[in-house]
Amino acid sequence: MDRARSHTGTNDRVALAFELFNASVQHWLDLAGIFVFALSGALLGVRKNLDVFGMAVLAEATALGGGLFRDVVIGAVPPAAFADLGYFLTPLVATLLVFFLHPEVERINKAVNFFDAAGLGLFCVVGTTKAYEYGLGLTASGALGLATAAGGGVLRDILAGDPPQLLRWDRDLYAVPAIVGAGAVALLIHAGELTGVTAGGAAALAFVLRLAAMRYHWRAPRAWQRRSTAVGEG
Template identity: 75%
Template structure:
């Protein structure tokens, strides 16, 4: 199965993505005042959740996270780092966001490709690319009793950059132009959109005329 990257490079990129996602999970556990087991649980869920969901859906079993010990241990390393150094990690929160955006770009691209290589249609592959990139964060928020960031209107765009990156990979597959360079470009596009949304506060639109409609409904009920 062609991954378009050297396997050792792909493995290293996967671990980096898992690590930064796991840090965000462990940090949320600290803010929620969870104990070390809760921190490890959120770190594992955030780092591995999206990839596990994708692999189960496409029938790639056992999932990669259960075949490679490094995938399982990386979130534990992130947990230990946050456990002992969380004030420092909080201070470099912007750096964590940068790496998180890089993981988003990487996972939406590789998730789409892997789903397509297992025989899924391009639209289904895009959906699983999004799930790979954002599924861990959604699982983290649900476990922490938070509204998933993916669904919150008051947060900068997260799903849209992942969909754009995954959609670009699908287009490249459709036109038979996918290679290491173009796949990297698709991942960088998702990364850039996420960073721009953080920089300029871009958010996905809410329902059209939502405010005026709500006002009218309130007046009518009165």
């Protein structure tokens, strides 16, 4: 806490941005992001045939895992996930919703993906800003922004026994939009231009990129000369 505040004192432009961005609007955006991430966790729980408690664990891990990792790394303890009751309860609400209405939730899978993209954009911006607040460098802050946005999904997949979707080449780009958003925030901080408006623009950029990646099935390249390993491994 003291550490965060003293940093805030010395970095007025970040403090300003953080303030603008952290108002009650920010809190509701956070909860919305947590909610849609939790939906994806609870839905995976249904597909994996878990009981309601397993669904709740997946929902909590998906929604809060990325921010928890960031907070532990930057020394913001207790992490926001355990300091704000709403952060903890929102995934439970999402779990109940999926528990009773999951065919309907599956049917609006497109809507879930839409909000998941919004959460991705939001969390990469929030994560980068918070890490910088706590004194990390710009590159490290961007890396933690990516971890905030994508870490929960990785934890979800590991707990469910799936290979993390983030790592699979046959999925539409997920990391790149978050990297672009986090990188944009880092550049804005560097240029002294981070405000609520520009931060929102960075989040929107990541959001639109993710929507485009899903729409046009953008993929990332795999290592060159893949055939050679087929021989090497055979």
